[in-house]
Amino acid sequence: MNRSLIGSTLLLAALMLPAVAFAKPQVTIGVTAEKEITVVNQGKKSVKLVPATKITPNEVIVYTVHYANKGDETATNAVIEDPIPKGTVYLADGSASAPEPEFSIDHGKSYNKATLLSYEMKLPSGKAERRQATSSDYTNIRWTIKEIPAGSSGKLKFRVKVK
Amino acid sequence: MKHPAPTGLGSLVRGGSLALAALAALAAAPQQAHAALPGSAGNTIVRNTITVNYADAKGNAQAAVSATVDITVTTVAATPTVIAPSSGSTDGTGAALPYTFRVRSNSNGPGSISFTTSDGTFTNIAAGTAPTVPTNIFLGATVIDPSETKTGSQAVAVNATITLAVPNDGGVPTASGTSGGAVNDGVINGLVVNDIVYVGDSSSSNFFGPFTVTAVSDPAAGNGATAAPGSITLKNTSSASISFTPAAGVQIVEAKDVTLTVTQGQIPIATAQNPASWVTTLSATMGAAAAGTGTVTTNAHAGKLSIVKYVRNVTTPVAGTGTQLSPAVTVNGVSSNLFYPAGVVGKPGEMLEYLAVVTDAGTGTSTAVSATDVVPTYAALVAGVSYGSSTAGSIFAKAKLGTGTEYDLKTDGTGGDTSTANGKTTGVSPAPVTMNFFIGAGATSSAGGSLTPGQAAYLIYQVKIQ
Known part of the structure; x- marks a missing residue:
């Protein structure tokens, strides 16, 4: 009689303890677009970033990617991939932030560091020539972040020009 | 005596x-442009879709996460091209002569064109009644979308058609206005069936046509990685085959014909045996861009x-x-x-x-x-x-x-x-x-x-x- 009561109580007690959740990461991502405008203040020119909803051909869009790990475990090997938006061309001006991105010129089939990207061009003579890809050839950009600790966040920036 | x-x-x-009618002669030869334009159409949705794939601490792949941001491209007003007819002839003070001019957009998007007219360069003649002014017209314009797969020179035979992918216009423009439209309303960036259009080249320095629009597709942008493109079908309604090379960003622009009527002024009797003429200018303006002009000479006569x-x-x-x-x-x-x-x-x-x-x-x-x-x-x-x-x-x-x-x-x-x-x-x-x-x-x-x-x-x- 008493044993079963204790057993039930223990069981109840066990059920009342908070459940121990399995630790897991939860990465969130967001992207905002801004455009650069030149402000002249007392003869001094400076570049300001303003939110962009409308853009004129030839203007520059600055995309900021916000990522965060809202989970309770480190996220590993986070690969953030972004096809260069249709109608724009990537601007390689050194403003892309760390970690160093890689680029694809074949719509995401393969990626490489900028200096290592090349392609083969067939000449009219029939010979093949290897050419270095330029930023106007890039179709995708990606960053690989080895670890995003739980509770941390980061930002990545890159610029494109509207055709 | x-x-x-x-x-x-x-x-x-x-x-x-006496009045003699003069008609415009518009051949299918390439026309010259007024200004080179970049490759995005007005109302195009620039969509950036970013995706992250990641794993947990043990290396187990987690569900991918995406985010999107859309920006709309603005229409940039451009100087229209005015194609004038060949010279006409009037006989007598007050003789009136109508002329047909073709006005072509050079913009990347739709917009209204307004006009002014003037007479000048009078030779052996005084000014007559001022030329009439055509009422405003609305011209559509877009570009070939990057998703278009046709490459190389395309020869379009007389009465044949060609379909080209064009950017989604967000359902924004109507056939006569820059806003107030809807998705699937038969209008793509101001272009509708029966419009006369010309296709540019990669440098926007030559335009090929005329084509007549026989179909448009104006779908919703959707939630895909990029906004779904629309399409436009062009029929070669000229009298000769037309060849052009499609490429992303190449312009497709509308043209409309407008009429203005000139009136002969007075030729002095003392010199009425000498040739007389004057020049009429049609000026077309889109937004804040510089006006495009075309001129026609009328040879005046007097008994x-x-x-x-x-x-x-x-x-x-x-x-x-x-x-x-x-x-x-x-x-x-x-x-x-x-x-x-x-x-x-x-x-x-x-x-x-x-x-x-x-x-x-x-x-x-x-x-x-x-x-x-x-x-x-x-x-x-x-x-x-x-x-x-x-x-x-x-x-x-x-x-x-x-x-x-x-x-x-x-x-x-x-x-x-x-x-x-x-x-x-x-x-x-x-x-x-x-x-x-x-x-x-x-x-x-x-x-x-x-x-x-x-x-x-x-x-x-x-x-x-x-």
Whole structure:
């Protein structure tokens, strides 16, 4: 009689303890677009970033990617991939932030560091020539972040020009 | 008694106007552009979709996460191209001539075009009524979308069609406005079925067409990684095959025809024998961009009458003075070599015969040509065997146009011929008798007809010196 009561109580007690959740990461991502405008203040020119909803051909869009790990475990090997938006061309001006991105010129089939990207061009003579890809050839950009600790966040920036 | 030949003639009238239609000749040859444009159409949605793939601490792949941001491209106003028709011709003050100009967009998106017109560069002519101004038009424009797969030169045969991918316009424009449209409304960036369009090249320096739009697709942008493109189908409605090379960003622009009407001003009579012309300019403006212009020259014409009167003494031929008609003509069987502009004398009872030569010495048609002459009080119109009478209904003169048939003019206007001239007299001797001549093709018994440039009318009549 008493044993079963204790057993039930223990069981109840066990059920009342908070459940121990399995630790897991939860990465969130967001992207905002801004455009650069030149402000002249007392003869001094400076570049300001303003939110962009409308853009004129030839203007520059600055995309900021916000990522965060809202989970309770480190996220590993986070690969953030972004096809260069249709109608724009990537601007390689050194403003892309760390970690160093890689680029694809074949719509995401393969990626490489900028200096290592090349392609083969067939000449009219029939010979093949290897050419270095330029930023106007890039179709995708990606960053690989080895670890995003739980509770941390980061930002990545890159610029494109509207055709 | 000596009576010198009367020198003055009464009133001489020219008037009216003739208009000739001039039509634009628009070939399928490439047209030149006004400004190079970048490759995004207005209303295009620039969509950035970013995806992150990651794993947990143990390396187990987690569900991917995506985010999207859309930005809309603005329409940039551009100077329109105005294609003017070839020169036209007007004949007479007030003559009006309509011209058809073709106005083509050079923009990356739809917009309204407004117009002004002006006349200038007047040569031997004064300004007439200002040219009319066409009402505003709305022209669509877009570009070939990056998703278009056709590459290399595309030859589109007469009446054949080609379909091209174009960017989604967000359902924003209508056929006549830059906003207020809807998805699937049959409008893609202001372009609709039956619009006339031209396709550019990669440098926007040549435009190929005209094509007629036969179909458009205007879908919703959707939630895909990129906004879903629309499409447009173009039919070659010109008279020759059209070749162009599609590429992302190449413009597809609308053109519309507009009409303006010019009016001839006054050509000074003193110089009406010289060429006259003026230039009309049509100016087309889209938004804040500089205006595009086209000009057309109109060659103006005006009739100019010259009148010379010659006389001879029929009864007693005498030589007169002055320059005789050259080359000589024969009227009523009599050579003009017998007639003189001055110095012919006669006595009472003698017959004088007058030869009046009315010529259009200008560059245009003289209309409503009429003349009057008063029989001198010392003379009377003669009733002769062939002509000359102040009696009602009888012949008082003869008329001939160039080398045409001669016709009798009768005092009551029942003579003459509408191909040549007519005339009648008013007043009965001994009161002054006035001879009224209605000269040229189309003449009636009450109104003058027309003389074309260089055409001469000959009038011959006799008076007896009392």
